[in-house]
Amino acid sequence: MAPKVLISDKLSDAAVQIFRDRGIDVTFEPALGKDKDALLARIGEFDGLAIRSATKVTEKLLEAAPNLKVIGRAGIGTDNVDKDAASKKGVIVMNTPYGNMITTAEHAIAMMFAVARQIPEANASTHEGKWEKSRFMGVELSGKTLGVIGAGNIGGIVCDRARGLKMKVVAYDPFLSEERAIKLGIEKVELDDLLARADFITLHVPFTDQTKNILSRDNIAKTKTGVRIVNCARGGLVDEDALADALKSGHVAGAAFDVFAVEPATESPLFNLPNVVVTPHLGAATTEAQENVALQVAEQMSDYLLTGAVTNALNMPSVTAEEAKVMGPWIKVAEHLGAFVGQMTDEPIKTIEIIYNGSVASMNLEALNCSAIAGVMKATNPDVNMVSAPVVARERGVEISTTQQDKTGAFDGYIKLVVKTAKRERSVAGTVFTDGKPRFIQIKGINIDAEVGAHMLYTTNEDVPGIIGTLGNTMGENGVNIANFTLGRSDRGKDAIALLYLDDQPPAPVLDKLRATGMFQNVSPLRFNV
Template sequence: MPKVLVSDKLSETAVQIFRDRGVEVDYLPDLGKDKEKLAEVIGQYDGLAIRSATKVTEKLLEKATNLKVIGRAGIGVDNVDIPAASKKGVIVMNTPFGNSVTTAEHAIAMMFAVARQLPEASASTHAGKWEKNRFMGVELFNKTLGVIGAGNIGSIVIDRALGLHMKVLAYDPFLSPERAKEIGVTKVELDDLLAKADFITFHVPLTEKTKNILSREAIAKLKPGVRIINCARGGLVDEEALAEALKDGRVAGAAFDVFAVEPATASPLFNLPNVVVTPHLGASTTEAQENVALQVAEQMSDYLLTGAVQNALNMPSVTAEEAAVMGPWIKLAGHLGAFVGQMTDEPIKAINVLYDGVAATMNLNALNAAVIAGVMKATNPDVNMVSAPVMAKERGVQVATTTQDKAGVFEGYIKLTVVTDTRERSIAGTVFSDGKPRFIQIRGINIDAEVGQHMLYTRNKDVPGVIGALGMTLGDLGVNIANFTLGRSAEGNDAIAILYLDEAISDAALAALQNTGKFLQARRLQFEV
């Protein structure tokens, strides 16, 4: 039974989901604040469910010897060292959709608040003043809203803004013209948006590319009288430069829920007129907090029990349905990678994968990850589908994928070719109707080999006496053959054999085969079955 630690506050309903699904769970909501105690116990767990209090550092991950998945109840994962987790082979999931509506609604609310100066007007009225003429706001109707980031939350904001009869411009490098038309926006470049928008709202993550996207230089390009809303991430806006623009009147107002440094006890934006600030409340509704908690419990349980991967930040997502169908193909992909990884003694420069027929219709990112993991396990047994692509990239290994329609007798197959400085090595395989992976071609020679845990590969010239020498030598040494497959390129040319053995062949047996003089190559192989 997999075991999960919940180290931050999560709803009891979410905790119960783990139990109902058959996952053992320890609910210790204050443990995340005690990093020493957390480090002492983390090695016991397969999964870690967190919010924002728990800091998952490289140091903590070193102690997490059994950890397979980290689930963040919410969208932000600033408190997780994702590169370190990837190197350790730990999947990092978040819940990007559980609080989308809540965050989008908060952005719209902040836009109304700054347009009508609601917080200041409320404070004034509470103070017994009746300053009706002081608070002259502006309508949203017919104004131009610039949305930076038209993804999940941004698209909800766009929908709400269109309902308010605003004109909407969107800047998003990943927004296709077709999608822009579908959601009813005009796609523009950033400078165009800055020059035309009456309101600007941000809905992008904080990355190297988006950090200070509204910089001092960008602020100089803004339409006079614009109002800025940021409910996405602190650090997207140069707060000091924006404060200056607010003071000199170039910017009419701002509404910020997030800040470059949080908790924000001080900011250049604080105490300025017509600046609305809230303490990172974008996801703070009862519905959103419950939604993300339930979602992370479901996602982690699915992965630990079925292998389904949802909303992972460092691994391709695989639905439960895909996991059921793709399981044998993922196993095959790993076997193909393991074969070439064990057969190749020099550095690999490139990994090329061809997917044919039904294999080409599957989740190729997941299959590629399995192939790369199989290859890399030859030199690092601890690698998995999460860490392998990272390792390949660090080593400069180029990965290329090709697909094609069904071309042959099989409904589908995978062909793997690895390239080194001196040669290429290839192998192909398929999955039969019994769900068992088979090798169907090695070195261009057609075969039909079932994959077992302990295997032996030999290569020889196609001459009489080789099979006898192989059988006699192994028999004399007490090695039992479970399955024996032969193939040759042409009569008298290269021939290969691949044997499925009951136990791993010893160094002495390999040496005995070489001493017969019949074999050009004899290699021991191990597979995870």
Template structure:
């Protein structure tokens, strides 16, 4: 019996035809995604669901999807899919991470030109029968300094286009290596220096805890007078109210926004200001981009439903169906190892070295490496998956090497990950026990045996009496329950580490209290997807 796919959003007819040509029974209902009750009633009939942004694949919808095996999002954003619910039910969630890159980059350049020459206002004035030539004095882009915040996939395309316009490009990106900066021809700066020097600023980063309000009121005050700001990335990167005040005062000369903190944006402090250009989240809205992502998702979903091949999956490695069962625990381990080392590393990464020992060396090393890199890169880009992670690492000039060796120790197999930066090397190793659960077995060369939990706390200190008591006491005072407590040391009176698995996130007050004791060199809360 042929697999059955529901398309509940507007996808290209060519995408529909791909499903048909591959022998898949396709039900094209492009307006169904807006009717959640009807979707709920019929979703149980289908093996695949192809969507854009209008369909909301909620936990309730997923619970009713008795036969669903794959959700394909034509585009990169999956905010409308409950990925944990899908994962729990064994449903693959895939997207098309690179189909919109050129279109979004071009929109940012277009918005920069529009605000530089006040084109929307001049257009409205001329349509109104006025001829206000002297009112619309613009500025050239040639010779101006463009500050790029985020030099990843889309940011690097903007850099290339801006250089073609003879702009001087500087970039702020904590994960951009010096080698990669030289390769793409940008000067790498710290954020404060970029804010002070840039004539134009454009942002190309995801919205994370680190990037939220990256242009806060405080940082807006540091901007060079007369700067123009472009945001075609994510709403919430800029304090819109503070920016509106800076525009009114003349400190900021103009802004062009395609995204807003609240969408659909029916009201914003930026609306109706004469030096602001706004569009309704059109970054990916070109015929070519919409066609590309629709065709890609149709091909990917067909491949999975017919052959079991997985591409661009957000919640599963790109491995064959036969490999998935054996590799599952090792994939989870390598993600945890990468995630640990990514959360511990704040400076640009130059190299990632992965050692596979024993039975780990006999598995699909490409998939395990991709899972490791994805874990590391998740801190910089939460949308990173096993397919996009190696591409992103390459774009950032990170050298990835893998080594395999026969069993060399007490464990039947293990994986060791080492990250190299300008300042240091940092390593962590782990294995999978017979119960299928990943464990950390070594950090910084110190042997441990630590179960991985959703919420953890990592500390380093000089080996001396009282550390356990201090940790336990402060956790207790802050109502944090410790599920597992692991200690390790290099030698007596040498360097020591502790890894606590706790029931809930460690509050900031507890972190501050531990730091205030003066007993710890490092106190770091960690989180893992378990």
């Protein structure tokens, strides 16, 4: 059955057609996102939800969407999506951070020119029939110092354009490397240094707990007298009351804002102040950008629903379509290893260590980690998936660690999972054979070669005669067919294990008969999603 996607906001016809061309069953109702009750009643039937900013994806909406797998936001901002709730429900949240980068950067540059030359006020005055040349004395951008707070994708474009205008650019960004700063031709500085030196300041960071009011009253006071401040990123990055006071006092010469702490902004302390340019969140509002983000979100959602490729997800590692093909069997191995240990563990887990050896160590380990953790967590929470598993593990206080190793042993690559509780440690390893099928290759340090089946039985015992006969006879006498049978031991007369691949789940009375023989230390039925 074709995946079903709902588009509840305005998207271009070309984007809708992309879904259809890819074989997606798409429902295009651009007014639905504004009617939360109607959306709540409809969302349950869809696998994907494509939105802009009008649709609010709340915890309540997610609870009503048992089939939902992916939310695609055409644009950068996902403030209208409860990402924590989506992660807990195992729903991927994607955005399109690159489709409107140039448009937003250009708007910031345009706003900088507008406030430097007082263009909106001069325009209004001239339309009124006035000729006030002396009133609108501006400043040049050339030769001025631009302070860029956030030199990521959009900020980096602003840096490039500003250098083309012969501005000196300094940037504050904790994640900016010296190498990238050199490549951009800018100077990396601390925030206080930027505030003291910049003639113009432009912000290009997301709204987080760390960036909220990054231009606070105290920080605005640290700026150079006559500074001009531009914000085309997110509302709430600047204390608007403090900025209004600084504008009235003359400490700040001008400001240009496209975003506000509360939107739609019908009132603001910045409104109607001299030399303040304001626009209604137009950063991404060009024909090209709107088309680009719509097409991108359609492609990204289609790729995920049809191939498992993950692009620009905010709560899941990205996996390209090519990676998904190569990694598919390894993702299954990681899940099976986690499922094995998870089903064997009935105590609170303290740590999960995932060891990647050989060829698999160079793959997308974040995605493999998510699969392994999901396998472990599903034992106690069947609704967990690769998206929600890390959240569940973190809530339970489980420490996750990853180790990469060069090739050792007989296999080109393998994954080993080690889970520790307060009382014990369990380990299991697996690989992918040339036939593309997952195999268990080690349990408790004992080497084996076992296929993975939907229904399996794991036993541990001392290495003594009669184990095979007891297992075979008990299964046969009770109508349980053994599809495959694997044995392993640490040494003669020492610890031994058996892993049976069964056609069906063994009934509880059969397991009780095995335990009643006194020959087994452990008799555990296992189930795997094959």
